[in-house]
Amino acid sequence: MYIDPHIHMVSRTTDDYARMAAAGCVAVTEPAFWAGFDRSSAAGFQDYFRQLTESEPRRAAAYGIAHHAWICINPKEAEDHGFAREVMSMIPAFLSRPNVLGVGEIGLNRNSKTELAVFEEHLEIAAQHNSLVLIHTPHLEDKLKGTRLILDAIAAHGKINPARILVDHVEEHTVRMVLDRGMWAGMTLYPDTKCTAARAIDIMEMHGTERIWINSAGDWGHSDPLAVPKAVVSMRARGHTAADIHKISFDNPRAFLSQSGNFSVNAPRPTIS
């Protein structure tokens, strides 16, 4: 039994839901993200948020998987500040939907001034609605600088309890600073550009299993929706106990996500759309 707390199911097939269920997945959480192309209007986001909160939970429930969502405009589409504000104005209406856990995945992509301003405005929305926050840290050479900028912006904002923030896509050079600030850290098992299972297990061995989770971030790109159960297999081979494996793949995500009253590992009864 496991939770994949970061996966973009709108980009995955129904067969993936079936495979994940067979591998023991009981719940997923899906942050709003970049679709691989820029939406031409704010209305495109309105439709996307409806997909995340209406059709995707139904698709997951057919396989006994509880589906939850996070709402935001992702940093890759946040370079136009006016456009970003138009999309951000839609967020509050969706935060009250029954499967929504909070604001995410917000953060930085190329570490630009506008991305940072939009990130800070998202933090304010989360503070006003007492929402959990899921944060995307930048890719590759931008990650270290972006993670520092994000942590500093959160500290300067100062209105959100760090225990209600998860900073995702940490690697060896960023995990410690996130945990030291009292936030949760997510390790993404992503081929080539983030953590392999072997390195994620190394990080757990070096930094412990408190306030840390693993996810697949499965999406439309090169990624693996079964990355979490495969990492569980690797943990067993590396000599880790069933208790530690259950903690990282189930108890930890459940503990963080349950801070939102909307989280449940029990899928709603399947319905025909």
Added chain:
Amino acid sequence: MTTPIGKPPLDRKTLIDLGFIEARAKVLDVAAFLDRLDRAPATDVMTDFRVDAIRAALVIALDASPARAERILNSWSDPSTQPIAHADGKAARGAHLPR
């Protein structure tokens, strides 16, 4: 955590048995990648900052100090601290372009 922090549950010999073949394959792939670049028709640039970054990382991988993976990631990271004026495209390159 059931095992003390910093200590893998498996001993060194078992970890070698478990990981050697995969690490061997990855080392060969890096060497073959560098050979391929040498064989390729030359362009006006002698090398590329990304390839330089890999060569510099290999030196780190071979030294005797701990935290090699972390130090390699740091060596590839943008060392600047201020946000940039505008995002220059959506994609990161994988290594820091020296100024």
